[in-house]
Amino acid sequence: MHHIANASLTDKVMSSGDSNPAATPTPCVDIQGDGRWMSLHNHFVSNSKDKEPDVLFVGDSLVQLLHQFEVWRELFSPLHALNFGVGGDETQHVLWRLSNGELAHISPKVVVLWVGTHNHGHTAEQICGGIMAIVQLIKDKLPKAYTLVLGVLPRGKMPNPLRERNAQVNKLVKDAVSSLPHASLLNVDPGFVHSDGSISHQDLYDFLHLTPQGYQAVCQPLHAHLKGLLEKQAEN
Amino acid sequence: MSGDEINPAAVAQAVEDVQGDDRWMSQHTRFVQECKDAEPEVLFIGDSMVQLMQQYEIWRELFSPLHALNFGIGGDTTCNVLWRLQNGELDNIRPKVTVVWVGTNNHEHSAEQVAGGILAIAQLLTSRLPKTKVVVLGLLARGDGPNPLREKNAAVNGFLRSWLPRLGQAQFLDVGAGFVHSDGTISTRDMFDFLHLTAAGYRAIAKPLSDLLLQILDETPEEKRASLV
Numbered sequence: 462m463h464h465i466a467n468a469s470l471t472d473k474v475m476s477s478g479d480s481n482p483a484a485t486p487t488p489c490v491d492i493q494g495d496g497r498w499m500s501l502h503n504h505f506v507s508n509s510k511d512k513e514p515d516v517l518f519v520g521d522s523l524v525q526l527l528h529q530f531e532v533w534r535e536l537f538s539p540l541h542a543l544n545f546g547v548g549g550d551e552t553q554h555v556l557w558r559l560s561n562g563e564l565a566h567i568s569p570k571v572v573v574l575w576v577g578t579h580n581h582g583h584t585a586e587q588i589c590g591g592i593m594a595i596v597q598l599i600k601d602k603l604p605k606a607y608t609l610v611l612g613v614l615p616r617g618k619m620p621n622p623l624r625e626r627n628a629q630v631n632k633l634v635k636d637a638v639s640s641l642p643h644a645s646l647l648n649v650d651p652g653f654v655h656s657d658g659s660i661s662h663q664d665l666y667d668f669l670h671l672t673p674q675g676y677q678a679v680c681q682p683l684h685a686h687l688k689g690l691l692e693k694q695a696e697n
Numbered sequence: 698m699s700g701d702e703i704n705p706a707a708v709a710q711a712v713e714d715v716q717g718d719d720r721w722m723s724q725h726t727r728f729v730q731e732c733k734d735a736e737p738e739v740l741f742i743g744d745s746m747v748q749l750m751q752q753y754e755i756w757r758e759l760f761s762p763l764h765a766l767n768f769g770i771g772g773d774t775t776c777n778v779l780w781r782l783q784n785g786e787l788d789n790i791r792p793k794v795t796v797v798w799v800g801t802n803n804h805e806h807s808a809e810q811v812a813g814g815i816l817a818i819a820q821l822l823t824s825r826l827p828k829t830k831v832v833v834l835g836l837l838a839r840g841d842g843p844n845p846l847r848e849k850n851a852a853v854n855g856f857l858r859s860w861l862p863r864l865g866q867a868q869f870l871d872v873g874a875g876f877v878h879s880d881g882t883i884s885t886r887d888m889f890d891f892l893h894l895t896a897a898g899y900r901a902i903a904k905p906l907s908d909l910l911l912q913i914l915d916e917t918p919e920e921k922r923a924s925l926v
Binding site for chain 1: 715716717718719720723724725748751752753754770771781804839840841842844845846847885889890892894895896
């Protein structure tokens with residue numbers, strides 16, 4: 462498949478394809494036998510041909526599931542948003558999708574990027590590198606777009622290493638985008654972790670994926686922030 | 698299933714925590730706790746097809762009123778469901794109907810093995826809950842176009858159709874009609890990723906299912922609840 466070396470990157474080595482698997486565009490191999498990942502990718506590419514979204518949401522199952530609930534129609538359809546979320550996607554998969562057609566026919570003003578929690582086997586540094594590679598790719602393909610990276614949420618019922626990893630990813634990404642005029646990190650965790658360290662299934666039904674209630678808590682501030690960004694983009 | 702071979706799809710097996718946040722066990726523990734507090738008339742058990750249903754409005758509309766519990770866990774195979782049922786998720790409850798929907802994730806097993814695993818679940822349920830009726834939902838088609846998994850799932854359904862009636866208290870319900878169009882495609886309007894159902898997809902399957910559940914609950918001799926109608 463196509464591996465694109467990000468020659469324009471001079472940043473940290475972690476966002477260069479060769480040394481970081483999380484930042485190397487990689488398609489998902491169909492091991493189950495029904496080719497769904499590629500079908501979805503192709504669907505997104507062809508679906509974008511006659512759309513003119515102002516906002517593109519791209520990422521993993523947290524993005525994909527958002528599209529299924531009322532909150533999408535309430536808050537994001539009115540902003541002319543498209544949803545290119547694929548369950549299970551890691552940073553390298555999103556990188557491949559965006560490098561292979563999903564940005565070819567559209568010019569959104571804002572790209573909302575939410576990915577990283579499924580990058581099992583990668584370190585926080587590698588995951589940050591993967592996210593930053595996506596941010597750079599979006600900049601290359603859509604020079605006028607703003608990229609809003611959403612912080613990776615905590616997961617698991619009780620404190621665990623993945624919560625620490627995700628928090629570290631957010632910290633590293635926040636630092637990395639701080640000098641960029643075209644990107645920022647938004648923390649969308651409304652406080653899912655209670656004082657005893659637990660997360661409720663009312664917010665994350667399987668301690669990873671959001672319930673409609675969980676999405677409302679995440680999306681209200683996100684929506685407000687997006688509207689602000691779109692207004693600023695309109696002024697430029 | 699032939700003679701003495703052990704069917705791997707009928708061997709109870711917990712999910713190992715490889716990711717590091719122990720979510721499968723946390724979900725199982727929560728279900729066991731729910732068994733202590735709740736008195737469900739209907740129990741749903743299975744994989745993400747069951748689990749996701751509870752996140753949509755349709756659950757509150759059609760199944761909450763039936764006093765239904767949802768013990769679905771995404772990714773589960775027949776082995777995982779068997780383990781959960783053997784390890785607390787049937788304790789202290791006496792549902793009148795159990796809805797079983799699992800098998801599409803059994804990637805290591807043949808269609809016959811998967812059907813055998815589902816049958817083992819139905820047998821476990823009828824032996825632990827002698828008065829319960831078991832409704833086994835057929836596996837849905839999956840994937841954008843024709844593919845081996847569709848054939849496999851259809852084969853599983855074929856086995857279940859002939860095996861389940863022999864259990865007496867179990868029946869098979871095929872809710873998959875209409876998802877595959879004449880050109881062989883499945884629409885993302887019904888399955889957003891060609892596997893999991895959208896709100897519209899669930900609405901289509903929920904009606905025949907809730908009709909059947911109401912019918913079964915209505916036939917059940919003990920305390921008829923006025924709230925069910």
